[in-house]
Amino acid sequence: xxxxxxxxxxxxxxxxxxxxxxxxxxxxxxxxxxxxxxxxxxxxxxxxxxxxxxxxxxxxxxxxxxxxxxxxxxxxxxxxxxxxxxxxxxxxxxxxxxxxxxxxxxxxxxxxxxxxxxxxxxxxxxxxxxxxxxxxxxxxxxxxxxxxxxxxxxxxxxxxxxxxxxxxxxxxxxxxxxxxxxxxxxxxxxxxxxxxxxxxxxxxxxxxxxxxxxxxxxxxxxxxxxxxxxxxxxxxxxxxxxxxxxxxxxxxxxxxxxxxxxxxxxxxxxxxxxxxxxxxxxxxxxxxxxxxxxxxxxxxxxxxxxxxxxxxxxxxxxxxxxxxxxxxxxxxxxxxxxxxxxxxxxxxxxxxxxxxxxxxxxxxxxxxxxxxxxxxxxxxxxxxxxxxxxxxxxxxxxxxxxxxxxxxxxxxxxxxxxxxxxxxxxxxxxxxxxxxxxxxxxxxxx
Numbered sequence: 018x019x020x021x022x023x024x025x026x027x028x029x030x031x032x033x034x035x036x037x038x039x040x041x042x043x044x045x046x047x048x049x050x051x052x053x054x055x056x057x058x059x060x061x062x063x064x065x066x067x068x069x070x071x072x073x074x075x076x077x078x079x080x081x082x083x084x085x086x087x088x089x090x091x092x093x094x095x096x097x098x099x100x101x102x103x104x105x106x107x108x109x110x111x112x113x114x115x116x117x118x119x120x121x122x123x124x125x126x127x128x129x130x131x132x133x134x135x136x137x138x139x140x141x142x143x144x145x146x147x148x149x150x151x152x153x154x155x156x157x158x159x160x161x162x163x164x165x166x167x168x169x170x171x172x173x174x175x176x177x178x179x180x181x182x183x184x185x186x187x188x189x190x191x192x193x194x195x196x197x198x199x200x201x202x203x204x205x206x207x208x209x210x211x212x213x214x215x216x217x218x219x220x221x222x223x224x225x226x227x228x229x230x231x232x233x234x235x236x237x238x239x240x241x242x243x244x245x246x247x248x249x250x251x252x253x254x255x256x257x258x259x260x261x262x263x264x265x266x267x268x269x270x271x272x273x274x275x276x277x278x279x280x281x282x283x284x285x286x287x288x289x290x291x292x293x294x295x296x297x298x299x300x301x302x303x304x305x306x307x308x309x310x311x312x313x314x315x316x317x318x319x320x321x322x323x324x325x326x327x328x329x330x331x332x333x334x335x336x337x338x339x340x341x342x343x344x345x346x347x348x349x350x351x352x353x354x355x356x357x358x359x360x361x362x363x364x365x366x367x368x369x370x371x372x373x374x375x376x377x378x379x380x381x382x383x384x385x386x387x388x389x390x391x392x393x394x395x396x397x398x399x400x401x402x403x404x405x406x407x408x409x410x411x412x413x414x415x416x417x418x419x420x421x422x423x424x425x426x427x428x429x430x431x432x433x434x435x436x437x438x439x440x441x442x443x444x445x446x447x448x449x450x451x452x453x454x455x456x457x458x459x460x461x462x463x
Contacts, residue, residue, distance in 0.1 A: 087153075094150045098157035101130060102165070110162045113289035114434060117281075119244050120289060124168065128199015132158075133172055136324075137181055141189050142197035148324065148386035152331035159335025160342070163438040164289035166335055167445075170328035171240035171290075172196070176203025179249045179321050180268060183309040192247055192268060204245030206236035206295050207318055214451050217260045217315055221297065223252035223267065229304045230254070230267065232297040235279065238445075242293030243278035246271045250297065251314045264314035268306045275300030286437035323395050325446045326403035330382045333403070333410035333442035337378065340410075340417035340435040341371045347421055347432075358420070367420055371413045378406040397459035404452035407442035414439040 087095065105123050113120050127133055135151045137143025144150075151173065159166030177196040180188055180203075195201040212218035221234025232252055239248070247270055254265040269276050279294030309317055345368055348359035358364050381402040389395045414435040418425035425432040443449045 091150055091153060094146070095153040095157055097130065098132065098154040099160075101127065101132070102158050102161035106158070106162050106165050110431075110434070111428070114162075114164065115288075117283070117288045119168070119241075119291040120165065121244070123165070124202065125199050127165075127169060128197075132169055133199045134177065134193075134197025135173055137173075137177060137193060137197045141181065142194040147390035148327055149383065149390060152327060152334075152382050152386050155328050155331035156335035156338065159332045160339040162289065163332060163336050163339075163435070163441075164287040166332045167287050167290040167441065168240065170325070170332055171205065172203045174325040174328045175205035175240075175321060176245075176247060176249050178324060179205060179266065179317065180247075180308065182321070183266065183317050184268075185305075187305070188268070188308070196247065201246035202241050202244055204239050204241040204248040204295070205321075206239045206242070206248055206250045208236060208238045210235070210237050214448060216318065217264070219251055219253055219264055221250070221252040222256070223254045223265060223302070225254070226301070228301065229306070230302045232267065232269075232275070232300040232302055234297050236295045238282070239293055239295050241291050242295045243281050244291045248276075248295060249308065250295070251318065252297075254314075255312050258312060261315050262312050264318075265311050266308040266314040266317055267302050268308060269295075269297070269300065269302060273300055273302070285440065286434075287441050319396075322446055323399045324389060326399040326452075327382065327385050327389065327395075329442055329446045330378070330385070330399070330402040330406035333406035333408075333439070334375065334378050334382055336410040336435055336439045336442065337371070337375050337406070337413040340413040340432065340439070341368070341375060343431050343435070344368065344371070344413075344417040344420040347424075347430075351422075364420060367416045371416055374409040374412060378402070378409045381405055397456055400447070400452040400455040400459075403442075403447065404449055404456070407452075408449060410439040410442045 105126055106120070109120060109123070112118070124133075131144035132154055134141070134143030135146050135154060136148060137145070139145040155166050155170050158169060177193060180196070181193045184192070192201070196203050207216055207219075209218075209220060211220060219234075221232065221236065223230040223232050230252075232250065234252060236242075236250065239245075242248075247268060250267050250269050251264050252267065253263050255263040257263075275298045277296055277298075279296045281291070281293040284292060308314075345359075348364050348368065349357055351358050359368070381398070385395055385398040385402040388398055414432075417432040418436045421430055421432045424430050425436070427433060447455070
């Protein structure tokens with residue numbers, strides 16, 4: 018496998034250029050610095066007198082209020098992902114879905130293009146980009162096959178990003194570099210049979226012993242649980258401490274004694290994205306495989322999930338767009354009563370509602386991506402984006418089947434697959450109910 022594409026390589030190949038200084042001159046949703054702060058404060062409740070501040074800024078600012086255009090570099094990223102999805106993924110979608118086969122070769126190709134380390138700096142083998150570019154890539158992949166979009170999202174946001182954020186320099190060199198290139202596949206195991214939305218209810222245990230930690234327990238619903246080379250696993254290290262302070266995160270490697278995949282799940286949707294149990298039975302994990310400090314695993318997970326929710330929002334956006342585009346095309350071709358069904362007001366209203374919700378979801382996602390790229394608190398906005406985009410995916414996929422009628426109920430049409438795939442967006446990385454809880458808590462904190 019060749020060296021993964023970095024920023025200069027991507028500029029030459031695609032062409033891409035993710036230099037942050039160039040992005041900062043022309044980014045989507047970019048406001049003039051003073052005006053942007055005031056407008057965001059007014060929108061998200063962080064200004065004591067937001068209307069007065071916005072009014073003052075509007076009188077003095079000379080820059081355009083909002084630029085909704087992507088930069089040339091961001092358009093190139095989007096187009097590269099679209100080209101890859103259509104040429105490499107589209108021809109195999111039905112086959113890998115039916116067989117529940119993880120597309121390993123195509124996943125490696127995504128790594129060579131830089132898609133598996135988008136948000137990782139170049140010095141660690143990544144593309145050195147931000148969440149705006151990341152959301153664009155996930156959305157484009159999901160429009161063709163949400164399974165691939167989900168796998169790329171989990172690999173980037175969860176496993177690779179967790180090790181990058183909380184690992185040592187040695188961890189980054191040892192694990193982040195091969196993950197960002199696609200040489201290794203990453204997994205992230207938080208959920209357990211008895212600890213889903215209540216993630217702090219983890220029962221897996223890590224006992225301190227000579228030479229490291231002895232892990233015992235089982236995790237469920239792990240993306241890449243049976244195909245992954247590395248897995249970030251959460252386990253209780255301090256059972257006597259408060260439950261939000263007693264969990265630690267470890268890196269486990271494929272082939273470790275006592276660490277193995279369990280049952281591979283037979284899923285409703287996103288069937289080509291591997292999902293399985295992972296099991297630890299007296300698994301001895303070296304001391305230096307601990308990520309960050311002992312007892313801070315739960316806090317780490319919450320921070321990682323902020324970024325992960327943006328990627329799942331982008332997944333939902335891609336599914337919604339895919340369902341919409343297939344429904345729109347079908348409505349123009351399908352004739353009933355002597356004319357295309359797109360000429361009927363009932364169908365037109367469906368299409369209009371789908372389009373409107375997609376536009377709103379995209380605005381939320383890009384706003385959240387910009388906030389996290391600027392290192393601003395994003396917990397509430399990420400939850401809002403994930404909630405709305407996930408439910409938009411379900412809404413659009415449902416109407417997509419309805420517009421297709423009977424043909425939407427058979428596998429010859431992609432509408433059926435979007436309908437099955439969309440539901441993960443309201444469940445994975447926090448259900449819609451949990452997103453509402455997160456949003457409400459952020460609001461009530463003031």
